[in-house]
């Protein structure tokens with residue numbers, strides 16, 4: 001039986017590629033981490049001496065949220 005090039009499943013007439021929640025979770029996680037890092041870099045660029053320490057957490061959380069948002073927007 002042939003296999004699907006996308007999901008390696010059995011390619012039947014009614015074949016549909018299954019959603020892969022684990023893969024999506026990894027992508028969202030990566031997007032969140034990338035966004036968080038971007039936020040931290042942004043704070044480091046604006047505040048190189050680290051005077052506003054409370055900014056780090058906020059920037060990381062906002063960056064993570066933006067990263068996830070972008071990832072979802074790109075996928076749809």
Ligand SMILES: [Zn+2]
Pocket residue numbers: 004005006007008009015016017018
């Ligand atoms: Zn498939």
